[in-house]
Amino acid sequence: MRFTRDITLGQYYPAQSVIHSLDPRTKLISLMILMVYMVSAVDLWLYAGFSIVLILTVVLARLPFGLVFRNIRPFLWLFFLTFGFNAFQSSGKILFQVPVVGWSVTTGGIERALVFTIRIALLILWAAVFTLTTSPMDITDALARLLKPLKKLKFPVQEFSLMMTIAIRFVPLLLEEAERIQKAQMARGARFEGNLVQRVKSLIPLIVPLFVSAFRKADELALAMEARGYRIGKERTSFRVLRFQQADYVAFVLVLLMAVPVLKWV
Amino acid sequence: MVGALFVCLTAAGAHVRIPILPVPITLQTFFVLISGAILGPYYGGFSMAVYVGLGLMGLPVFAGASGLAVITGPTFGYLAAFPFAAFWIGLRLRWKSSDFGSFWKRFQVFWEGTLIIYLCGLVYLYAIRNLYWSDPPGVSTLILAGMAVFLPGDLVKIGLASWLLPRLASLNVLSAERRETDLGR
Numbered sequence: 001m002r003f004t005r006d007i008t009l010g011q012y013y014p015a016q017s018v019i020h021s022l023d024p025r026t027k028l029i030s031l032m033i034l035m036v037y038m039v040s041a042v043d044l045w046l047y048a049g050f051s052i053v054l055i056l057t058v059v060l061a062r063l064p065f066g067l068v069f070r071n072i073r074p075f076l077w078l079f080f081l082t083f084g085f086n087a088f089q090s091s092g093k094i095l096f097q098v099p100v101v102g103w104s105v106t107t108g109g110i111e112r113a114l115v116f117t118i119r120i121a122l123l124i125l126w127a128a129v130f131t132l133t134t135s136p137m138d139i140t141d142a143l144a145r146l147l148k149p150l151k152k153l154k155f156p157v158q159e160f161s162l163m164m165t166i167a168i169r170f171v172p173l174l175l176e177e178a179e180r181i182q183k184a185q186m187a188r189g190a191r192f193e194g195n196l197v198q199r200v201k202s203l204i205p206l207i208v209p210l211f212v213s214a215f216r217k218a219d220e221l222a223l224a225m226e227a228r229g230y231r232i233g234k235e236r237t238s239f240r241v242l243r244f245q246q247a248d249y250v251a252f253v254l255v256l257l258m259a260v261p262v263l264k265w266v
Numbered sequence: 267m268v269g270a271l272f273v274c275l276t277a278a279g280a281h282v283r284i285p286i287l288p289v290p291i292t293l294q295t296f297f298v299l300i301s302g303a304i305l306g307p308y309y310g311g312f313s314m315a316v317y318v319g320l321g322l323m324g325l326p327v328f329a330g331a332s333g334l335a336v337i338t339g340p341t342f343g344y345l346a347a348f349p350f351a352a353f354w355i356g357l358r359l360r361w362k363s364s365d366f367g368s369f370w371k372r373f374q375v376f377w378e379g380t381l382i383i384y385l386c387g388l389v390y391l392y393a394i395r396n397l398y399w400s401d402p403p404g405v406s407t408l409i410l411a412g413m414a415v416f417l418p419g420d421l422v423k424i425g426l427a428s429w430l431l432p433r434l435a436s437l438n439v440l441s442a443e444r445r446e447t448d449l450g451r
Binding site for chain 1: 270271272273274275277278293296312313315316317319320323324325327330331332333334335337338339340397398422426430433434437
C-alpha cells in the first residue's frame with residue numbers, strides 16, 4: 001500500500017507566481033478551451049507554437065520542468081505506440097522499408113506521427129500545469145461557483161462541494177486507517193497470500209473493520225456538524241470569496257487570441 | 267457524510283491490490299458496487315462523481331496515475347462510468363425498498379453495474395484509439411483487451427460484494443433518524 005505524505009495537496013506545487021494567483025475559475029475555463037484547440041488543430045507548426053506557449057507558461061508559473069514533464073512517464077508507452085502506428089500509415093516520399101514485412105516509413109507518416117504524439121503530450125502537460133498550480137480546495141471552490149447555475153435544475157451544488165471538501169480531508173485518514181488495520185490483522189496472524197480463494201477471503205478482515213470505522217466517523221461528523229448549526233439547503237457564506245482580477249481578464253484575452261491561428265489552419 | 271466516507275473507502279480500495287496474474291485486482295470497483303447499494307441511486311452516484319473528481323484534481327486516489335491528465339489516457343472511460351454504475355445499482359436495489367433481495371438478485375444487479383463500466387470503458391477506448399491512431403480497433407480485439415482480461419477479477423468482486431452486502435449494511439452505526447437526513451447520508 002502506497003502512502004504519500006501531504007496527500008491533501010495532491011499534485012499541487014505551492015509557489016508565488018502569476019499563474020498560481022490567477023482565479024481558479026480562469027484556469028479551469030482556459031484549460032477547457034486549450035484542450036479544444038489541442039484536439040482540433042492539425043498543423044505541425046501550430047503544435048510547435050503551442051509547445052512554446054506551454055514552456056512559457058511553465059516558466060511563468062515557476063514550476064520545475066522535471067516536475068511537469070514527469071507526468072508524461074505513465075503515458076510513455078502510448079507515445080511509442082502512437083508514433084509507430086502513425087509512421088507506417090500515410091503516403092508521401094518513402095524513407096525506408098522494414099525488411100521482412102515490407103512496411104514503409106514515409107515523410108507524410110513521420111509528420112502525422114509527430115502531430116499525434118505532440119497532441120497527446122500537450123494535452124497531458126496542460127492538464128499537469130493546471131493541477132500543479134491549483135490546490136484541490138481552490139478547484140473545489142471554482143467548481144462550486146461554476147456549477148451554481150445548475151442549482152435551478154435541482155442539482156445539489158452545495159452538497160457537492162461539501163462532499164468534496166470532506167473527502168479531501170478524510171482520504172488520508174482512511175488510507176492510514178486501512179494500512180493500520182492491515183498491519184493489525186497481520187499481527188493477529190492474518191495472511192494476505194495463498195491461492196485465489198484464500199486471498200479473497202483474506203480481504204474480509206480488512207473490509208469489515210474499514211466499514212465500521214467509516215460509518216462511525218460519518219456518524220461523529222454528522223453529529224458535530226449539526227451541533228455547530230450546519231443545515232443542508234441553507235445558504236452559507238464562505239471564508240474566501242473568488243473575484244476576477246485584472247490578470248484574469250488578460251489571461252482570457254490571451255487564450256482566446258490563440259483561437260486565431262487554430263481557425264486559420266483547421 | 268457516509269457518502270463522503272465512501273469516496274475515501276473507494277480511494278483506499280484502489281490501493282489494496284491482490285496480485286493475481288495476469289491483471290492485478292484492486293478493490294476499487296468493489297466499493298463502487300457497494301456504495302450504490304448502500305447509499306441508493308442519488309448519493310451513490312454522487313459520491314462516485316466526487317471520487318472521480320478528486321482523482322482528476324490530482325489527489326492520489328486512483329490505482330494508477332492521478333491528475334487531470336488521466337482524461338487523455340485510454341482507461342478514463344472505466345472511471346467515468348463509476349457514478350453511472352453506482353446510480354444504476356442503487357436504482358435497482360434500493361429504490362423504494364430497504365432490503366437487498368436474494369444473493370442471486372444482488373449478483374445480477376452488480377453484474378449489470380459492471381457491464382455499464384465495461385461498456386463506457388470500451389466506448390472510450392475506441393474513441394481514444396480513433397483520435398490518437400485514427401485506427402478504430404475491431405470489436406473482438408476491443409473486447410479481448412478491454413473486457414476479457416478484467417472479467418475473472420470482476421466476477422470474484424461481484425461475488426464477494428453480493429455475499430458481504432447485507433453484513434456490511436448492518437454495520438451502519440448511524441441512528442435510524444439520522445440515516446434518513448441529508449447530512450446523515
